[in-house]
Amino acid sequence: MLNLGQLVNAVQKNCHISDARHAGDFTLCIFLLKMREFYRWEHDIPFASELPKSEVGTWLQEREGLWSDLESSAFEPLPLETGHLDPFDAETVNRELIHRGYVYSGGYGRFSKPHFFLGTLLKKEQRDGHTIYISSCEYARDLEAPPAMLQGKTIYIRQESVRRFVWEKIEEWRWNRKNEAMERALACYAFEIDMNSALERMTENETEAMILHELGEGRAGEKLGAEWQKMLATFSRSKAEIMVRAVRDILADCLSTLPGLLSSNNFASLHFYFANFTGMRKHLFPEAMEAYRRWATTDDLQPLQALVESGQRRWLETARTIMSLYREHGDQAAIEKLLEPAADSEPPICVPPKAASRS
Structure with a gap:
């Protein structure tokens, strides 16, 4: 039987390892903005609500401490019914998850940063020779959450991340x-x-x-x-x-x-x-x-x-x-x-x- 909690923890740990290695890819301003939104996601705070500044500051220090501990760690295999699988073998992982209503992705983005996520499968469709997975709620993600990724002939659309991306652009416009x-x-x-x-x-x-x-x-x-x-x-x-x-x-x-x-x-x-x-x-x-x-x-x-x-x-x-x-x-x-x-x-x-x- 699939232990979703164990799987979420393993995926999130790999996200933390990736963030530990690549947080320095951002300018300080962009880094702080992304951390604020990451805090919002982790604590399920509505978009329109103000973030508690002191709590965010404490959390940020704790997160950087966690990254320091994990930076040299190897990525963990994912615990599934058939055994422990390579976190970059999304196709095999999804053979076990899709029929249960979940979807997973593990791949590389800009500056060769690994990206991982696990979420609820909202929709699956075929178009132009590609399989498209659209997810809704995300259970595990890294600091930079790409709303869309292409891996081979598979497209992952993370609708929760699409929503956050849109909201962030709205907020930017409201400031200027x-x-x-x-x-x-x-x-x-x-x-x-x-x-x-x-x-x-x-x-x-x-x-x-x-x-x-x-x-x-x-x-x-x-x-x-x-x-x-x-x-x-x-x-x-x-x-x-x-x-x-x-x-x-x-x-x-x-x-x-x-x-x-x-x-x-x-x-x-x-x-x-x-x-x-x-x-x-x-x-x-x-x-x-x-x-x-x-x-x-x-x-x-x-x-x-x-x-x-x-x-x-x-x-x-x-x-x-x-x-x-x-x-x-x-x-x-x-x-x-x-x-x-x-x-x-x-x-x-x-x-x-x-x-x-x-x-």
Whole structure:
């Protein structure tokens, strides 16, 4: 018989080990914001409620102490009926969990950080050759909880994390209301009438947008092949990694996310997409924001549609050129020189040190 409590504890311990090794990947400001929201999740505090500052401070110190104890620990195998399984073998783990109404994921994200989560299975569907698992309540998670991840032909959408991601973006906008795209997105949901209902509708909408993006990642992967991931590992924890990931993100969005949102007239998600079109993506592809502004001010979708069509060719060619440079020069490939001409200004960048620690 499955002992859910033991499984939750094992997954959460692996989350703590991962966090202990990678907490230094964040700037101090981002780290503190993520810790606040992690505290909110652990203590099941509603989004609109204030956090108790003194309690959060004490908890943060205790958590950093726990990380210090666990940083050198190995990841634990997961206790299941068939035995103890590799925490990165999500496919085998899920063979035991899916029919019981649970879903698990273990894989690698940005800067090669391991991510683990265990949650309640809300829905399973097949689309475009991919199996999509959508979870609701999360029993175990790490500090950075990616709302969506693609692993092979499996897409994991964590709806609780989607909701938190959306809420955090709303909070950011409330602090600094200069993001007109975000203002337009929120206006589609009538938050001023019923905040909770509006948040749920927005979460559902952005769940679909994230599925579209991960399907685009899958299509991009088919076009680029397994060599892309090997190249990413070579550039780990560098400016080149951030730039290369942004190229693939843009390609995925031109292949799937933006065509899907445009064809369904999902204007609310289009506004939200461009409200969060920031950082390296915006630096490499400033034309996208110009096309969005044209639509937002004139209701003319043609510039966006044209941008998507040309973007599919442009960013696939760019990605293949990057791989060609990598084959020829390895980790000495001049990726930054290739991509910098896409914009005139210095990109917003934050690359963690090779060995990061907060102790």
